[in-house]
Amino acid sequence: MSIRENIEHIRSLKDAAAVRSGRSGEDVLLVAVTKLHTVDEINEAIDCGITDIGENKVQEIMDKYEHVKPVRWHLIGHLQTNKVKYIIDKVSMIHSVDSLHLAQEIDKRAAQHGLAMDILVQVNSAREESKFGITTDETEQLLHDILDTCPNIRIRGLMCIAPFEENPEDARVYFAAVKKQFDQFGKISHPNLDFRYLSMGMSGDFEVAIEEGSNLIRVGTSIFGARDYSKK
Ligand SMILES: *Cc1c(COP(=O)(O)O)cnc(C)c1O
Numbered sequence: 001m002s003i004r005e006n007i008e009h010i011r012s013l014k015d016a017a018a019v020r021s022g023r024s025g026e027d028v029l030l031v032a033v034t035k036l037h038t039v040d041e042i043n044e045a046i047d048c049g050i051t052d053i054g055e056n057k058v059q060e061i062m063d064k065y066e067h068v069k070p071v072r073w074h075l076i077g078h079l080q081t082n083k084v085k086y087i088i089d090k091v092s093m094i095h096s097v098d099s100l101h102l103a104q105e106i107d108k109r110a111a112q113h114g115l116a117m118d119i120l121v122q123v124n125s126a127r128e129e130s131k132f133g134i135t136t137d138e139t140e141q142l143l144h145d146i147l148d149t150c151p152n153i154r155i156r157g158l159m160c161i162a163p164f165e166e167n168p169e170d171a172r173v174y175f176a177a178v179k180k181q182f183d184q185f186g187k188i189s190h191p192n193l194d195f196r197y198l199s200m201g202m203s204g205d206f207e208v209a210i211e212e213g214s215n216l217i218r219v220g221t222s223i224f225g226a227r228d229y230s231k232k
Helices: 003-020 039-047 058-067 081-087 100-112 136-149 168-185 206-211
Strands: 029-033 052-055 072-075 093-097 117-123 153-160 193-199 216-219
Touching: 003 029, 003 039, 003 206, 039 052, 039 058, 052 058, 058 072, 058 081, 081 100, 093 100, 093 153, 100 117, 100 136, 100 153, 117 136, 136 153, 136 168, 153 168, 168 193, 168 206, 193 216, 206 216
Parallel strands: 029 052, 029 216, 052 072, 072 093, 093 117, 117 153, 153 193
Antiparallel strands: none
């Protein structure tokens, strides 16, 4: 299938899942994950109406940035503090903030550019050691610490990567747990906290994620096909 057909297919599944959860298709943003895919493939997706793309490595954003048509860039992978400066003026949202140290570096670089950076705090409801992100208990403290010390950051919501499950149904409990946190912490009253995005769901599990309340899905393989890691 072509990229266009894949995008149309994902959109219809996304919209149907949104309706099943009492919302409409427009309520759920599709971010096309373009890591390890070429500039031509990305531009083709943009021609098919993709407005937001996600990359997980700073270097790939740097390499592709000038060659990709106008689009919103999302940094979805683990971000090292020493690389924040390269992407601060390129991305519209950073999904992977999991420490105050990283938030403070983002804040400093945002101030230098006179901008306010939208971020999501990455939570790890499954407590998997192999993944980045913080536990439920740590989330609230981190949110308050960021609000107290980072005036150039706007906290827009939460992000999670569910543990890989053979059956996406098994990820449902994790998504539900993160949705609960999203509702709880979204009530914090602060001018720099404006919860809008609950980023959860990938190719294998986005329908379940949407049913549990996700409003931003990050889909790569189902749009572009398998990634060729041998090229890196
Ligand atoms: C690669 C990646 C995705 C997309 O995964 P697919 O299974 O290819 O859809 C989503 N989120 C993050 C953080 C990723 O690194």
